[in-house]
Amino acid sequence: MPRTVKEGSYGFKKFKDCGVQSWYMTSQQGAWKASEANLNYAKTVISSVKSSGRLYKNGLGMIASENIVSPMVQDIVASDLHGRYAEGLPGKRYYQGCDDFDTIESLGIDLAKEVFQAPFANIQSTSGTVSNIGALKALAKPGDDITAVSTADGGHISHARMGAVGLRDLNLTTYPWNEERMEPDVDAACETIRATKPKIALFGQSVFLFPTPLKEMAEAAKEVGATVMYDGAHVLGLIAGGQFQDPLREGADVMTGSSHKTFPGPQGGFLLSSSEDEAFQRRLNNAMFPGVCSSYHLHHVAGKVMALAEFKEYGEAYAKDTVVNAQAFASALASEGFDVLAEARGYTASHQVLTRHGELDSGAGAKAAARLERAGIITNMNMLPGDTKAMTPSGLRLGVQELTRVGFTSSDMEEVARFYARVLLHDEAPEAVKRDVAEMKAERQVIRYCFNDEGRSGYPE
Ligand SMILES: Cc1ncc(COP(=O)(O)O)c(C=O)c1O
Numbered sequence: 001m002p003r004t005v006k007e008g009s010y011g012f013k014k015f016k017d018c019g020v021q022s023w024y025m026t027s028q029q030g031a032w033k034a035s036e037a038n039l040n041y042a043k044t045v046i047s048s049v050k051s052s053g054r055l056y057k058n059g060l061g062m063i064a065s066e067n068i069v070s071p072m073v074q075d076i077v078a079s080d081l082h083g084r085y086a087e088g089l090p091g092k093r094y095y096q097g098c099d100d101f102d103t104i105e106s107l108g109i110d111l112a113k114e115v116f117q118a119p120f121a122n123i124q125s126t127s128g129t130v131s132n133i134g135a136l137k138a139l140a141k142p143g144d145d146i147t148a149v150s151t152a153d154g155g156h157i158s159h160a161r162m163g164a165v166g167l168r169d170l171n172l173t174t175y176p177w178n179e180e181r182m183e184p185d186v187d188a189a190c191e192t193i194r195a196t197k198p199k200i201a202l203f204g205q206s207v208f209l210f211p212t213p214l215k216e217m218a219e220a221a222k223e224v225g226a227t228v229m230y231d232g233a234h235v236l237g238l239i240a241g242g243q244f245q246d247p248l249r250e251g252a253d254v255m256t257g258s259s260h261k262t263f264p265g266p267q268g269g270f271l272l273s274s275s276e277d278e279a280f281q282r283r284l285n286n287a288m289f290p291g292v293c294s295s296y297h298l299h300h301v302a303g304k305v306m307a308l309a310e311f312k313e314y315g316e317a318y319a320k321d322t323v324v325n326a327q328a329f330a331s332a333l334a335s336e337g338f339d340v341l342a343e344a345r346g347y348t349a350s351h352q353v354l355t356r357h358g359e360l361d362s363g364a365g366a367k368a369a370a371r372l373e374r375a376g377i378i379t380n381m382n383m384l385p386g387d388t389k390a391m392t393p394s395g396l397r398l399g400v401q402e403l404t405r406v407g408f409t410s411s412d413m414e415e416v417a418r419f420y421a422r423v424l425l426h427d428e429a430p431e432a433v434k435r436d437v438a439e440m441k442a443e444r445q446v447i448r449y450c451f452n453d454e455g456r457s458g459y460p461e
Contacts, residue, residue, distance in 0.1 A: 050460065057445070057459035058438040059376030060416060064234065064352045064399025065206075067264045068406070068458040070310055070450030073303040077266050082299040087289055101298055108305035115240045115308050115315065116255070118248055118272040120281045123304055124288045124296040125269030128233035128258030132158040133167065134271055135256050136200070138287035139227045142169035144199035147192055147226075149184065150174035152383065154207030156231065173198070179385040182209050182342055190220035197224040203252070204231030207382065207397060209341070209348045211245035218251025229254045235350055236270065237262030237401070240311060241319020244350060248274040254284070259300075262322065262351050262401050264449070265307030266300045310450040318404065318449035322351045325400040328410030329353055332417035337425055341384065341395075353398045356384055357424065363392035372396075374430035375423045376437040377416075406444045406458055415440065 061068070069077065081101065087094045090102040090109075105123065112121035125131040140146065146165055149155035155174070158164040165172050173196045176188035184203075193201050201221035203212045218228045230247035236257035238244035247255050255272045259265040271284055289296070311318075330347030333355060334340045340347050341354040348354075358364025365381035372379050382397035383390055400413065408416070419437055422428040447458030 053460035055376070055378065057457075058441055059378055059434075060419075060437060060441065061402040062377060062379050062398050062400065064380075064397050064401075065258070065261045066399070067260055067262070067402050068447060069260075069264065069266055069303065069307065070447055070452060070458075071454075071456040072306050072310070072451050073266055076303045076306055077299050079299055079302070081302050084298050085295040086298055087295055089285060089289075101302075104298075104302045104305055108301060108308060111305060111308035111312065112270060112272065115311055116236075116248070116270070116272050117246075118255070118274060119276045120273040120284065122271040122285055122288050123259075123268075123301055124293055125256075125271055126293060126297050126300070127267065128156075128231070128256060128261075128269045129158045129164060130292055131233075131256035131258075131269035131271045132156075132231060133164045134287040134292045135229055135254050135284070136164055136168040136170065137291050138283045139229065139254065140168060140170055140199040144170055145173065145196050146170040146200045146202055147173050147175060147189075147196055147198045147221075148202040149205050150177070152388070153177040153385070154182070154205035156204075156206045156233065159202055159231065170200070177385075181345065182207070182385070183212060184217065186213050186216055189217050193217060193220040193226065194224060198226045200229050201226040202229045202231065203247075204233070204235075206234060207352070207354065207384075208234045208350055209352055209354065210345060211349060212247075214245065214247060214250040214252065222251070227254065228252045229256065231255075232257040233269075234258075234261050234352070237264060237311070237315065238319045238323065238350060241315040241317075241322075243316075243319040243323050248272065259304050259307065261399075262319070263307070264311070264318070264401070264405060266303035268297065268300045268304055270304075313451070314449035321409075322401050322404045323349065324410055325404050325408060325413050326351050326353055329398070329400055329413040329417060332414040333420060336417050336421035338417075338420065351399045351401045351404075353400070354382070354384060354395055355398065356395045358394050360384075360386045360394050361389045361392055362394055365393040365395045366391070368396055368424055371423055371430055372420070375419065375433040376441075377419060377423070403444075405447055405449055407446065407448055408444060412440075412444075 085095050086098045086101050090106040108123045109121050112123050148159040151160050175184040178185040221228045228251050230252035232255050235244045257270050259268040326348045330340050330353040339356040357368040369379050369381045379396050381393050382395050383393040384395035387393040422433050423430050445457040446455045
């Protein structure tokens, strides 16, 4: 039970096992005495947050859509901005108190234009999906046609009728797919675009090993008056670092993306365009506000701006090292005996590696992911070409961007591939491998490619 305190005094109690502090203030308006039951909720949240932090600190985070943020970004995300509001654009606000935030957002727009070499940038989006919803709102109206990569071939749910495309009530036609090359069949996709005459020709995937051969398909789209949209959610950091492709110069009018996958910022999104047309740019801005956001998570926007500043300094090296590590990891997995996809193309040109662990739709990917987690290796099961069931796919999609940020090198990636082999091929107890994983990770805690003179860890203490 909470300690009862005299009127006019206050105290606090610390839960022994997780450090929750609860204050008992009785002398002020709004004073509260918390019940043990409600404090237990706090205890559960805090201990779970800590436990999740420990999992990643001691383990190998290899989910391709995740990353860790720099110490500076962590500080900003936990700042007072978290509780503040801004609507509109810098200098055109509906609330007072935004002058400092205006400085931040204006700087961020300039940095995003520079980092992505884009004449237009909106940095308000709260996620990659929100960027896509905003772009679809700006570029099409209900009942219009859209072409995109199907989810079975690696397209994202927001490109599908079950997601943002359906929310906007667009008619979806998917591109024919070249399974061997893991990209749209260019000639057939051009035919699809010419036949469909979509309002939007959307490119980009969640399973994204190789750059999209964009130029020819973008030309076909332009011929029929379509706007070309490229979803770079996964590969935005590689694009900005000059290591993947350059969609805004290969025909994309609009590029969307998450700010927290290979781009190493806090969770959020970007909306970028190659267009200099002010009316078009206004449409994009209006699609974000008042279109799909009211206030827009100012702490995360400020964190994005810090990540952009860090990226200007270190982004190219980080992107290069990420791709080198992914290629080294893929080759090492293949040498260990794994079925790694796209061997003929050198396995990958991004941060992702795909592995197949059994028959199509067998659930072998799910089983592999669960067993790896017992060894402290965090991954996700993924549908591979030919799989039809999202919950029982045959494969894994692996990403090396987080490990790269804490200093893993290509020879380290060979050791990581050996951990995979011990767990999945040689039937070693995952718990035994977990000890070796933790030992390796203990020496790789400092986060790099960011302003971090003090050598702070990327993980909680
Ligand atoms: C291609 C693609 N677009 C959009 C998204 C959505 O991003 P977010 O999770 O930031 O909403 C993802 C997420 O994985 C993705 O892979």
